[in-house]
Amino acid sequence: MDPGEGGSPAAPSTSVAAPGADADTREDAGKQVVVILVGPPGSGKSTFAEAVMAGAAAAGRPWARVCQDTIGKGKAGTKIQCLKAAADALKEGKSVLIDRCNLEREQRSDFVKLGCTVQADVHAVFLDLPAKVCISRSVSRTSHEGNVQGGMAAMVVNRMLKNKQAPLLTEGFSRITFCTDDDDIKKAVDMYSALGPSHSLASGVFGQKSKGPVQTGIMKFLKKADTSSVNKSSGTMVTSSERKTGQQNTTLKQENLEAGGACSMQVEKKLDNLKEKGEQSKERVSSDTSLCTLAFPSISTADFQFDLEKASEVIVDAATDFVQKHDNVRLVLVDLSQKSRILSLVKDKAAKKSFDSSRFFTFVGDITQLHSKGGLQCNVIANAANWRLKPGGGGVNAAIFNAAGEALQHATKECADTLRPGNSVAVPLPSTSPLHQQEGVTHVIHVLGPNMNPMRPDCLKNDYTKGCNVLREAYNSVFENFASIARSYPGKQNDETSSRKSASGVISPNDSKTKREGIDDSERTKKCKLLPSILTSQQHHERKGTNTLSYHDNSMGSSDAPNQAREEDNKKNGGVTNKTWGSWAQSLYEVAMHPEKYKNADSILEISDEFVVLKDLYPKAKRHVLVISRTDGLDSLADVKKVHLPLLRSLHSAGLKWAHKFLEEDASLTFRLGYHSVPSMRQLHLHVISQDFNSPSLKNKKHWNSFTSAFFLDSVDVMDDVDQHGSATINPDEKLLAMELRCHRCRSAHPNIPKLKSHIGACKSPFPSHLLKKDKLLSVSTGRTGCS
DNA sequence: GTTCTAGAAC
DNA sequence: GTTCTAGAAC
Structure with missing residues (x-):
């Protein structure tokens, strides 16, 4: 990695900003960072922390490691001791590494608040290694500072992982880095070791692989002074200095989506209002990674000329029915235009129905750039395909095949040759695809809807009885394919476990x-x-x-x-x-x-x-x-x-x-x-x-x-x-x-x-x-x- | 589906 | 040295 990318690191700062100092003064002195490590025993938090500390010490940068396993005179201490140590270090102008498990939101929230109070950038580094790796390491180690080792370690790790909550931007983090293997960890260590006082890391979620978003350049350094160009170039960056203003609508939308309380249709309207006032319109929408998300275009209403009114009814029925039957999934109807009639029809019809509106809503944007341009993290996207499952033809199909590159064509070929109206096929998107790498899309579900266009194959000649049935089948097929994919996401399984009934009514295996x-x-x-x-x-x-x-x-x-x-x-x-x-x-x-x-x-x-x-x-x-x-x-x-x-x-x-x-x-x-x-x-x-x-x-x-x-x-x-x-x-x-x-x-x-x-x-x-x-x-x- | 086996992991 | 996995061959 070249730490000089975006400017060579400046000399270490020796000035110490007082907690009450204003932003400009602090920026001159170099912004402090609070890095909260998140990971179970055996995930390598201490190794990470030690490596970053060594790097910072070598470069003469003021960092402090707050480790709960050693804070009590070399032995395990309390969270309160950690908070005090972190606050003291921050007062001394140091950046701080919080080295404790922090797997649950509540456990880390006080540290986030502490960072926000002194206007430091608050980052999370989630060491999300496979459970078996953490268990193996923690079981076999012999001199762990916190004594999580040996036979008990597997139980401790399992119990912790059961309740793990991936960090979210809405908790107050300006940057979250997911590390899922040792290579990721090394890159993150290098990045933080090389973090100079006049640099700040890009905001957003980085390195998340399994749940959709996104490897968006973990190594990317950005010059702090240039935040305005950051917004122009990426459309998703929110730095701490902007939080008071630019994040206003982001937070509004995030809170609503994640709390599942307010109607997201209304949220979008509020966002629209803000846009009309000339506010930043391309903010991150939701960082909620606990919900597996499908973005889908309206099927058959473009080139296949299906009646919009009828289509909107089918969409709302199928989608609301689906989200009511499935937990931990989210559906997003996407269209390019702000003035999209199908979006308005669906919004209006959905508003009249009773369902959890945070799990089905509409979104204006390009379905191939939902994360990078719209800040919407979607694991799966649906494609209004043609019957030959070939690229081209314009519209969504051409856009998705273009954005996904050849990898999608090859992957599609392995799954299916053709498609009949009303059917869909889920194609795992190879990690080599730009759509996977940049947008975090893991699957594309190709779907073929009914056709009312006499110039296209299988025209139903305005037979809307059949047409509506086929359209319903098409959406159901997409949603069910999506549900199968969602079931394989790790978060879903944990949720099932946590909701397990205590009495099963099922006999245990024979004791003998x-x-x-x-x-x-x-x-x-x-x-x-x-x-x-x-x-x-x-x-x-x-x-x-x-x-x-x-x-x-x-x-x-x-x-x-x-x-x-x-x-x-x-x-x-x-x-x-x-x-x-x-x-x-x-x-x-x-x-x-x-x-x-x-x-x-x-x-x-x-x-x-x-x-x-x-x-x-x-x-x-x-x-x-x-x-x-x-x-x-x-x-x-x-x-x-x-x-x-x-x-x-x-x-x-x-x-x-x-x-x-x-x-x-x-x-x-x-x-x-x-x-x-x-x-x-x-x-x-x-x-x-x-x-x-x-x-x-x-x-x-x-x-x-x-x-x-x-x-x-x-x-x-x-x-x-x-x-x-x-x-x-x-x-x-x-x-x-x-x-x-x-x-x-x-x-x-x-x-x-x-x-x-x-x-x-x-x-x-x-x-x-x-x-x-x-x-x-x-x-x-x-x-x-x-x-x- | 299984068997065989090289080599990684312990 | 032994255990275990994963890929090739069938």
Whole structure:
């Protein structure tokens, strides 16, 4: 990093500004900074603080470190001692580093106030490392100043992380730096070490990756004297000297949005009024990162010429309905023009409805520059796409593809080839995309709405009955895709945990470890090596060319042949799936098509016209069976349409029947029924799996997360989804499988699989509240069928 | 889906 | 030295 960027550092200041000194004098002397570190034990706060102090000392800059772990004569002290030490240091003209966990807003608010009182810049540096890293480090250290080490450390870290609250600008910070790995931390240390008295760092939120915003140049230095040009160039900067005036409307909007109290539609009107008075109009709107936010354009009302009045009704209905059903999400309808008629119509209609208006509002701005120009942090944006999912064509589609670069085209290609009206597809935006880097957008959801323009494909010729239905389907599809993405955001999971009911009504796993292992062992001896034999059988047929399956008419006998045929079919049908399957992934398909060949194998539990029930060859729990659909052409959930709803219900009923049977044999079990978002094996299959996860075949992170993250879609939800929207909402994000290892009951984090397994063998916490709804869990105590 | 294994982490 | 993960191959 070049600390001289924007001007070389000046000589260290020796003058000390009195607390009451006016701003100009203070700026001459160099602005003091209060840096509040935020992070759990093991996140490296002390290392950070020591490195910055060393850098500052070497450069002769007056900094003080206030460390709660050592403030009591080398031992841990109190918050009050820290506050006093910080106040004293500030009086002496020093900048201050607050080295304590500060994970909750309340814990850090007094330090923020202290900084504001002496008109120092107040910064947060959030050391937001993966829980497992913090736990590993804190468990293994031996001479920690605050004695958070050894076996207790994991518990302490987990408890703290459960309640962590990411810092927000509205707390009074002028700058927040997120560090999610050691590289980020090093950069932040370098930055603060090199911070000269005549420099100040840019205001805003920097380095936040997982929740949307934004890596906007963590290394950027800005000359303090030039605040006016800062505002001109970026439109989002708010320095402390401006807070009295420029931040007025920012604060107004932030408070309203975050408190969820006042109507944000009104807030926008107030903001509009301020704009009319010539005030700064491009302030940061909300730094609330606890809400996953979707920005979406009005669908079909531009080039597709859909009636605005009717469209606005659909938007308001769909959006208000959605935010009422989902926590921790926010929807923002965006249009470029201040005079947008669709925005006014939606605002008017929304004002007449009763809902939490901080979670659905309208916004004037460019959907590709919401963060950098509008200060609105959106994790996900929707794109009014064309049916070929190609760039160009003008409007929002061209703008988004332009802004996102080639990365979006490639990522889109991997997810889908075409789109039908009323459908959407969520595309994870690679981190190489400028839209990801600069605006913090992690996903683009392409959606195709109904068309009323005779010059465009699939014109509905003013059939608004159909048109409104398709438009509603389109919005529902976008919102549900968004909900799936939101579910994978870490903050959401913490919230679910914190709202967990104390009494679950679900029986805990059997206390007797010996008994459990005994059952496992007996099952292992009975295990039939069915699947490899199927593979052998199929390969044998392929070699001999005697396979009766129609796709082997292909002269090459390639196992990819059916995929090619199906890809063609998918394209013809406008479907969005085009997955190819390796030869090893065909076993279930083979069983489903020819179960009679294997009827003597003890792995097959039941065969009907619609399904086959099969013991999983590598069970990931004491009891784990698959209910495999026998419908040819249904490879996975992505292929499921409304017409398959009766089939889904049959699979579910069969799953329930077997779960009940297993519960009769072992009343300590709890079952969950569901599908993998993206299965590894071809042929739609429902997992019926006991929640003990006590199995030697559960070996890695992917196994664990495929059954305990949002990657696992509950059968009841899938049936509802298909019933309401005509298809299942799938989040294809592979990141779900790479997430850190968390207990499926108490959500505590663990550094590796063996440690996780030893924890889940003992954890008696109730299941998270979201699993207790809709009979997603089946146990003797619930005694329910799950049929609706 | 699993197995194998190099190399990272401890 | 041992444990554990993650990527390649099947």
